[in-house]
Amino acid sequence: MQRIHYAATAILLSLVSTVSAQQITGIAPKQIIGGKGEVLTITGSGFGGSRGSSYVSFFREGNTYTDATTGNAFNYLSWSNTEIKLEMPVAFSNKIKVNINGTDYLSTDTLKVKANLGYRQANPLLYDLLTDNNKKGGVTWLVHPVYWNNPEIKQAIADVVQEFRCKTGVNYILEPLTQWVPLNLGQGKHIIAPDSSLGVVGFNDRLWASCILGAETFYHNQTQLLRFNTQQNWYYGKGQPPAGAAKFRYVLFHEMGHSLGLGHVNEWGESMYPTVTLLPSDNWCKRDTITAAEQKAIKHYISLSQNFAFRGCGITPMKPNIDCKDVFGLSVGVESLAQEGAWLFPNPASNQLQVKLPASEHAAISLWDTRGRKVLSANIHGTETINLPAALSDGIYMVRLSKDHGTQTTRLIVQR
Ligand SMILES: [Zn+2]
Numbered sequence: 001m002q003r004i005h006y007a008a009t010a011i012l013l014s015l016v017s018t019v020s021a022q023q024i025t026g027i028a029p030k031q032i033i034g035g036k037g038e039v040l041t042i043t044g045s046g047f048g049g050s051r052g053s054s055y056v057s058f059f060r061e062g063n064t065y066t067d068a069t070t071g072n073a074f075n076y077l078s079w080s081n082t083e084i085k086l087e088m089p090v091a092f093s094n095k096i097k098v099n100i101n102g103t104d105y106l107s108t109d110t111l112k113v114k115a116n117l118g119y120r121q122a123n124p125l126l127y128d129l130l131t132d133n134n135k136k137g138g139v140t141w142l143v144h145p146v147y148w149n150n151p152e153i154k155q156a157i158a159d160v161v162q163e164f165r166c167k168t169g170v171n172y173i174l175e176p177l178t179q180w181v182p183l184n185l186g187q188g189k190h191i192i193a194p195d196s197s198l199g200v201v202g203f204n205d206r207l208w209a210s211c212i213l214g215a216e217t218f219y220h221n222q223t224q225l226l227r228f229n230t231q232q233n234w235y236y237g238k239g240q241p242p243a244g245a246a247k248f249r250y251v252l253f254h255e256m257g258h259s260l261g262l263g264h265v266n267e268w269g270e271s272m273y274p275t276v277t278l279l280p281s282d283n284w285c286k287r288d289t290i291t292a293a294e295q296k297a298i299k300h301y302i303s304l305s306q307n308f309a310f311r312g313c314g315i316t317p318m319k320p321n322i323d324c325k326d327v328f329g330l331s332v333g334v335e336s337l338a339q340e341g342a343w344l345f346p347n348p349a350s351n352q353l354q355v356k357l358p359a360s361e362h363a364a365i366s367l368w369d370t371r372g373r374k375v376l377s378a379n380i381h382g383t384e385t386i387n388l389p390a391a392l393s394d395g396i397y398m399v400r401l402s403k404d405h406g407t408q409t410t411r412l413i414v415q416r
């Protein structure tokens with residue numbers, strides 16, 4: 001009896017020690033962005049004095065946990081018996097696992113991944129960045145005539161681009177697609193277009209390119225497309241779409257989010273949730289702004305796209321957008337209102353505008369609203385006074401002055 005009792009005690013002790021030897025007691029932070037270099041700290045016990053063949057495993061798109069090959073490629077900053085620090089990779093929200101010598105240990109806490117910034121390589125983090133692709137500071141998206149010529153759709157696209165420009169600093173501008181081209185990446189044009197042969201609701205295609213200079217290979221996105229299925233019952237307005245309709249602005253958030261480096265998340269409420277129509281996204285697609293997590297992830301990507309040091313193959317970084325509401329790039333090239341606008345008086349103007357040129361000079365003047373519509377054009381000789389159209393509403397307009405030797409542009413404020 002005595003012997004058996006001792007034996008039973010020994011087994012019990014051994015069980016207790018097995019359960020408590022390896023376990024995850026905490027993760028911090030509990031809410032994180034994947035793929036942008038944020039540090040995740042995992043605390044617990046029995047992790048081993050060094051990593052060896054052990055690794056951390058995360059839930060991913062496709063509903064599986066990352067395997068050993070992926071886990072070994074993460075950037076571990078430190079590994080001790082009680083604490084692991086690593087750069088948070090792209091992942092889906094769920095409990096996390098630590099695999100120690102072939103055995104998985106599951107956390108009790110859930111890690112919420114609110115946004116993911118997709119990368120080419122996890123360690124060190126390497127992305128396909130955006131550049132000054134149009135040599136006007138960023139990327140010009142050419143809008144298909146079916147969209148450009150429909151005021152409601154054009155407005156929806158302009159509003160979404162303005163949201164991204166103002167919230168993330170991306171230098172995206174819009175111009176009309178004036179020449180017919182087939183919808184493929186081989187055209188070298190960034191195009192936003194309807195597509196009758198698209199098998200999904202919306203799609204972002206990307207063509208990356210690389211340039212090697214010395215020891216560095218720089219990867220960048222060269223061309224992208226944003227295509228939208230013509231078979232959908234589209235709603236182009238703001239707020240909640242009518243039942244059964246697909247909200248174009250929301251789907252554009254999602255696809256444009258991809259174009260700005262974002263991957264999917266399984267967090268409800270985020271634009272990068274994989275399904276973009278009907279439920280569950282109908283529960284949150286009424287918002288007409290991007291989320292805080294999306295803003296943070298894209299801002300990081302834009303900062304990298306604006307500040308890289310690589311200078312091969314004519315590649316230069318994306319430039320900051322000066323006026324985030326200027327979605328049609330009207331202010332591109334405008335240096336300073338005081339210097340450039342000296343030929344306009346008064347500014348702000350109410351009903352009349354005086355254009356001052358040297359007495360012998362001729363020029364064509366045109367006035368454009370922030371939606372890219374021409375609202376006035378006239379020919380000027382020397383100093384002349386122009387009557388502003390009565391229908392012109394208060395706001396900022398672009399004035400273009402075209403002379404033989406070039407074009408001058410400035411902003412005009414109309415206040416009545
Ligand atoms: Zn997607």
